[in-house]
Amino acid sequence: MACMPSVQDQVRLVPALYQCATHVSEGSIGKTNDSLSEIKRLSSIVDGPLQRLSQIMADSLARRLLLSCEGLTGSLIHPSDYFEQSSIQSARYNFASLSPYLKTGFATINQAILEAMEVEKVVRIIDLSCSASHPRQWLKLLHGFHGRPGGPPEVRLTVVHDDNDFLANMKALLSKEADMLKIPFQFNDVNGRLETLDFSNLRDVLGIKYGEAIAISCSLQMHRLLVVDDNISCTAIDQLQKMANAAQLKQMVSSVYSPASILNYPRTPSPLLLASFLNAIHTLKPNIMLVMEQDANHNALFSDRFVEALYYYAALFDSFNAMAAANSQWANERTQVERMILGEEIKNILLCEGVNRHERHERLSQWEMYMDASGFHHVPLSFDAIRECELKLLSFGLNGCQYQVESDSLLLGWSSTRLYSISAWRPKKGSTSGSREHMLVQRQMNSEPFRVKHSDV
CATH class of the missing domain: 3.40.50.150 (Vaccinia Virus protein VP39)
Known part of the structure; x- marks a missing residue:
């Protein structure tokens, strides 16, 4: 029987995700690896909505860190490539039925x-x-x-x-x-x-x-x-935005944070x-x-949408968990929707840029x-x-x-x-x-x- 998570373990998951996102923005492989190990430990304690969401977000952060290695990322097979069309249609149908x-x-x-x-x-x-x-x-x-x-x-x-x-x-x-x-x-x-x-x-x-x-x-x-090509910008602007991402995420880790406090940037x-x-x-x-x-x-910038996505999908996962709990026959459908619909949305938000970012x-x-x-x-x-x-x-x-x-x-x-x-x-x-x-x-x-x-x- 799996042990129940302590309140302290549950609370530590969110700061751990913030910290991991900070290290990813800084391009620190070693620190990101340590953060991912901590997230894996905390999220493996019990199968709850926050734990399942953390696993998806950690996967996206890990893949984002590898984006600079074109040969490496180009050789990886994205999990969604294994999805059969019939399974995708089933997940879409179940999303509409369960939501x-x-x-x-x-x-x-x-x-x-x-x-x-x-x-x-x-x-x-x-x-x-x-x-x-x-x-x-x-x-x-x-x-x-x-x-x-x-x-x-x-x-x-x-x-x-x-x-x-x-x-x-x-x-x-x-x-x-x-x-x-x-x-x-x-x-x-x-x-x-x-x-x-x-x-x-x-x-x-x-x-x-x-x-x-x-x-x-x-x-x-x-x-x-x-959709716009975010990559059409000068190197100086890119560097400033990267620094802003890292600085903002560091501030979030050390403070009580809500999405409403995100810094506003001029939109494209x-x-x-x-x-x-x-x-x-x-x-x-x-x-x-x-x-x-x-x-x-x-x-928005990566730092903005990371935090917004964390709060947004935590609420969405929680609501789907409640729907499935109210009707036990939907447990399998909930898992499918989380992985194939919501999970793919999260990965697109956190991992993709430019014309490849549709969400x-x-x-x-x-x-x-x-x-x-x-x-x-x-x-x-x-x-x-x-x-x-x-x-x-x-x-x-x-x-x-x-x-x-x-x-x-x-x-x-x-x-x-x-x-x-x-x-x-x-x-x-x-x-x-x-x-x-x-x-x-x-x-x-x-x-x-x-x-x-x-x-x-």
Whole structure:
């Protein structure tokens, strides 16, 4: 029987990770090796969420230290290379099934779509959630349209995904359900990822016809459009940033730290990919666009995103652990999701740079700036949409799952940590999309603690 960890051992894990990150930033192989040994000892005591997270982060830190040795890193086989496509799809499906946040997001988004399409006769739904897409969301929406006073509209659904089998199965499932509900239904599939779509011809790519009322749902994908080549900078700037990383991490090790105290750095210009995408969406003039994103500062210098990732994923691992504990049959699914979905996100955040770093999560305040600069305005989520969110969270029976209304949007979190944002948008009347120059903004860090404004959650 494994021995139970002492409180002291649990507390020492976080400083040990900070110390290891400091040594990695300094390029100290010997000190990093000692820190990794200590992390391994502390994380092997018991199989808890913090221990499992520490192992993933330690693996990422070790690999990051080796980045300067191109021959060595080029010879390593990344564990994800062994993942079979069927296992990846299974993990994605289980993530959507196990996550209380994605389920809540889908329910909230559906309610907003139903309201925006209340009197429309022909509705085009665009699902840009790609790997986060799940047929359950659209099954629920079909039932919502079925119960609409005056009868359901004709529903035309376009889904973007990188797996043809997934698309075929979703089409068969939804077509059968629509037929049973006697809803005129059309399914259009687009094989690909959001960042690979031809934004110059988006209407044709997505099969959108003139005269259709358009609703767009994009969950956990838009941050992938923030990719820039971080490596295009002078040596002096690189060296200064490396020194800042090391100095900042040293300060964190010796102080009580929270992500809200991270130093703010001027952000890079918004990438052309995001500007191009938002311009293309703007020209479609959708009735509503729903965006769900990870609410975290993972698009910054290494030191910033290391600390943010530690706090963020500690809360996420804890919530998934609670979900699995409430239903023992999900134990295997939780392990798969932690390793193949969340673990790969963490590795991309900590290990990758430049065009290879796709997990560039931003806070809601930053997305508000991007959207506003691109000619979109907030659509306040209605009382019914917020109530749908509340009821869905309550249905999981987990006290840690909470929500907060902020800037007419929703923030979902675990205990005191904000995890996801849900916001609704519509093109401003008479506006054109924002120029690239308007996308030059300063990073805005929200230092307000996460609060639950509704006491019954």
